[in-house]
Amino acid sequence: xxxxxxxxxxxxxxxxxxxxIQPTAESGSAGSxxxxxxxxxxxxxxxxxxxxxxxxxxxxxxxxDSFMVKNxxxxxxxxxxxxxxxxxxxxxxxxxxxDERGSREYNLALGQKRADSVRSAMxxxxxxxxxxxxxxxxxxxxxxxxxxxxxxxxxxxxxxxYQGE
Amino acid sequence: MMNKSHDYLSGPPVNTMKPGxxxxxxxxxxxxxxFLALVLWSISAPIQAALDIEIxxxxxxxxxxxxxxxxxxxxxxxxxxxxxxxxxxxxGLFRLVDSSGPSIxxxxxxxxxxxxxxxxxxxxxxxxxxxxxxxxxxxxxLMDVAKQVQLTxxxxxxxADRLRAAAHQIADIIYEKLTGDVGVFSTRIAYVVKQSNxxxxxxxxxxxxxAQSIIEYSEPIISPAWSPDGTQIAYVSFENKKPIVYVQTLxxxxxxxxxxxxxxxxxPAWSPDGKRLAVVLSLQGGSQIFLVNADxxxxxxxxxxxxxxxxxxxxxxxxxxxxxxDRGGSPQIYxxxxxxxxxxxxERLTFEGSYNVSPHHSRDGRGFTFIHRNGANFNVAxxxxxxxxxxxxxxxxxxxxxxxxxxxxxxxxxTEIKGxxxxxxxxxxxxxxxxxxxxxxxxxxxxxxxxxxQIRR
Numbered sequence: 001x002x003x004x005x006x007x008x009x010x011x012x013x014x015x016x017x018x019x020x021i022q023p024t025a026e027s028g029s030a031g032s033x034x035x036x037x038x039x040x041x042x043x044x045x046x047x048x049x050x051x052x053x054x055x056x057x058x059x060x061x062x063x064x065d066s067f068m069v070k071n072x073x074x075x076x077x078x079x080x081x082x083x084x085x086x087x088x089x090x091x092x093x094x095x096x097x098x099d100e101r102g103s104r105e106y107n108l109a110l111g112q113k114r115a116d117s118v119r120s121a122m123x124x125x126x127x128x129x130x131x132x133x134x135x136x137x138x139x140x141x142x143x144x145x146x147x148x149x150x151x152x153x154x155x156x157x158x159x160x161x162y163q164g165e
Numbered sequence: 166m167m168n169k170s171h172d173y174l175s176g177p178p179v180n181t182m183k184p185g186x187x188x189x190x191x192x193x194x195x196x197x198x199x200f201l202a203l204v205l206w207s208i209s210a211p212i213q214a215a216l217d218i219e220i221x222x223x224x225x226x227x228x229x230x231x232x233x234x235x236x237x238x239x240x241x242x243x244x245x246x247x248x249x250x251x252x253x254x255x256x257g258l259f260r261l262v263d264s265s266g267p268s269i270x271x272x273x274x275x276x277x278x279x280x281x282x283x284x285x286x287x288x289x290x291x292x293x294x295x296x297x298x299x300x301x302x303x304x305x306x307l308m309d310v311a312k313q314v315q316l317t318x319x320x321x322x323x324x325a326d327r328l329r330a331a332a333h334q335i336a337d338i339i340y341e342k343l344t345g346d347v348g349v350f351s352t353r354i355a356y357v358v359k360q361s362n363x364x365x366x367x368x369x370x371x372x373x374x375x376a377q378s379i380i381e382y383s384e385p386i387i388s389p390a391w392s393p394d395g396t397q398i399a400y401v402s403f404e405n406k407k408p409i410v411y412v413q414t415l416x417x418x419x420x421x422x423x424x425x426x427x428x429x430x431x432x433p434a435w436s437p438d439g440k441r442l443a444v445v446l447s448l449q450g451g452s453q454i455f456l457v458n459a460d461x462x463x464x465x466x467x468x469x470x471x472x473x474x475x476x477x478x479x480x481x482x483x484x485x486x487x488x489x490x491d492r493g494g495s496p497q498i499y500x501x502x503x504x505x506x507x508x509x510x511x512e513r514l515t516f517e518g519s520y521n522v523s524p525h526h527s528r529d530g531r532g533f534t535f536i537h538r539n540g541a542n543f544n545v546a547x548x549x550x551x552x553x554x555x556x557x558x559x560x561x562x563x564x565x566x567x568x569x570x571x572x573x574x575x576x577x578x579x580t581e582i583k584g585x586x587x588x589x590x591x592x593x594x595x596x597x598x599x600x601x602x603x604x605x606x607x608x609x610x611x612x613x614x615x616x617x618x619q620i621r622r
Contacts, residue, residue, distance in 0.1 A: 034427035036406040093406060102543065103522040103536060103565065104387050104610070105432045106489055106496055108408060109445070109452035109473040112429050116450065134447065135407035136429045140385035147584070161406070 035091045035133035041164025045087070048162055054079040060118050062156045067113040069121045077118060080160055081125030084132070091163035092127075094118050096136040097143070099152035108138030111158075118158045227260040228343055231285040235305065236270040236292040241328060245293055245303060248332035249339070251372065252350040255590060256340065256574060257597030272306050272315060280310045287316070287343060291335075293328075300324055303331050307339055317342050329374060349570045353614040354577060355379070355389040355398055356588060360606035366400055368415065371570075371613070373588070373601040379413060380420075390433050391614045392459075398612075399423070399433035399442060410444050412459060423461040434477045434486075435459075443467065443477035443486060454488060456503070466507040476523055479503070481530040487514065488524065495519040498535055498548075515548065517555055523566060527573045534558075534567040534576050545578050545591060558595035568613040569593075579609045 048055050060073040069077055084090055096115030098107035115134035123129055144151035230253060234246045253259040262285040269275065270292040280288050291305030304320035319338055323331045330351065337348030350371055358365045364386045369376035380386070384403040391398055392412075399412045408431045413420035424430035428447035432454075435442055439459065446455050454468040454477045468474040468488070473496070476489040487500045490511065498521050499511040515521035520538035527533060527547075537546040537557065545559045545567045558576065567578040573593060580589050580600070586609040588601045 034407070095406070102520065102538070103476065103489070103496075105445070105476045106473070106522050108387075108429065108431050109475045109491075112447050112452050113473070116447070133407075133427055136447070137385075137403060137407075138387075140387065140403055 034135070035093045035163050036135060038163050044162060044164045055083055058160045060158045060160075061153065062114050062158075064156065067117045069117055074121070077121045078125045081122040081127040084122065084127035085125075088128075088131075091131045091133070093161040093163065094132060094134040095159045095161060096134070097141065097155050097157045097159070098139050099155045100139045100142065100147070101152070104138055104140070108136045111136030111138045114156070114158045118160070227258055228286055229260045229262045229284050230287040230289065230339075230343075231262040231264040231280055231283060232289040233264045233266070234268050235303070236268045238293045240295065241293055241301065242325065243328045245291075245328055245332045245335070248329055248372070249289070249336045252333060252336035253340065255372070255599050257592030257594070258340075258344055258574070272308060275308060277310060277313050285310050289339060295325070296322065301328060303328070303335070305335055307342055329370065333370065346574060347572045347616065349572050349575070349616065351617055352571060353395070354611055355391060355614065356608055356611040357386050357389065358606040358608050359586075366398070368398075379415065379418075387610055388432055389610055389612045390435055391612055392435050393437055393439045393615060394618065395615045399435065401431045401433065410442070412442070421461060423459065424457055432475050432477060434479055436479050437481055437483045443479065445475045445477070454486065467503065468501065468511070469507040469509040478525050478533070480526050481528060487526065487533055489522045496522050498522070498524045498533070514550070514553075525568055527569050528571055529573055534569055536564060536567065545576060547576075547593065556595065558591045558593075559598065566610050568611055570613050571616045577611045577613045579611055
């Protein structure tokens, strides 16, 4: 009988469940929130968006199966590192990406390697680790949606996003 | 052999992204214990996804079975026998025998020589009667044609909108009686649907019907994982510019971030007791496996390598974890003990080829299913832990995310047709494959849920 009551109770609870799709309760998140968990900042330094400034360059591309920052992107990465060094309050989110071939979770880890390698280059150039959060979007947010080498190359990339953007 | 079931093709076009979450209140159960199971699993959607199912191949030793349309079912909104037949056929263990002719409800009316000449070993007859209170009494007999004896009979009373669930229960009973194995037709599956720029985590019956969205976002969702008791789903959401692991309770929709550390948080896997999750974090550099309590407390590092360790999956006894690692230069599957401290020690399990990923233990713990790159293709494979023997089960182009059924007889996976993601099921011997496409959207990341508690044994 106990079991019957239990089952009826579950049925009743289900019947009362919310019809909305958003979660009814959002509990506090575990662990320390990173730079990603911040909102837009309208007072962001306009120099970061100035097309004539190297700081407006925000993408670092990688070769297939490679995680090394190529020479052609060194100056971009260094410029951002310098900006972080000069602006101690500034923070960046580095979002690594991967092409679509293979496992989604493994590709997430590959994108993380690309974000981590940009972070290493930035900290070597004087940015503080606390100013940088390196994360991965894996194959989930492709900039190019084709299924060919040109698209895949476009998606082997790390993007630099300032806090508040 | 190819079979298109017209039952699935009827009905209006369906927008599967609609929440469509409607709960039905039921009357006090009056009859059998099976009905109680139906009550618990009675979350029903008002609309049905239109499915298009194709079945390929088929083993030689399939059980020939005839299912005569139940007396009275033509008067109901939904038929029963078509659902039972599709379930049994999907398992790969049955062959449907022509059952044309008059419907009967009494075993004494069976003309056995006729069914013998049609090649049927087993015969199902039954009836579905609408009761004055609006519920339906469904009863059936399973007969052995050669011996001319009854193998089992069952009667249940179900609400009129629960006929599909009743049909799945009937398929389970027939399956168990004839194979000796537990049936999985009353289980549920979870998966992610992408439609235009929206992502929905959905839960549906094992045949793809009764889909409901658990959560919808404009950002990607990946890696759903059922809690062992089937009440919660862990998943990874990108709604906040990076991957964060959430656990959501299905009945209340309440959710909690269980891994939201600096960096990426992904690849949740439940421990068999449901108390802990293995997750992959970039918190301490690289992508490494950690353990965390199901409420997000008690973080503890498990793996220790300089590269990628991801896609953890617990053995059924909870003692070991299999996972994907690139520590040997290419992604391969490894096994490590779950101890109280982080360790770099792991045993490599896969050696064929340069890309073996996404391992999931079989529920009996004897082997695992995974994705093996086979030339330019990515295919579902199984490996026996004792003999190390590998068997490729599919030959399509891009297969992903294999998830074994609770009885290990089938594996659910994601594949692609003309650039669109669909779900498919392959029998564990690779002989029967069936595509399940919920028609709108791009479908991926399937996870097969556990057996309902009432029938777990």
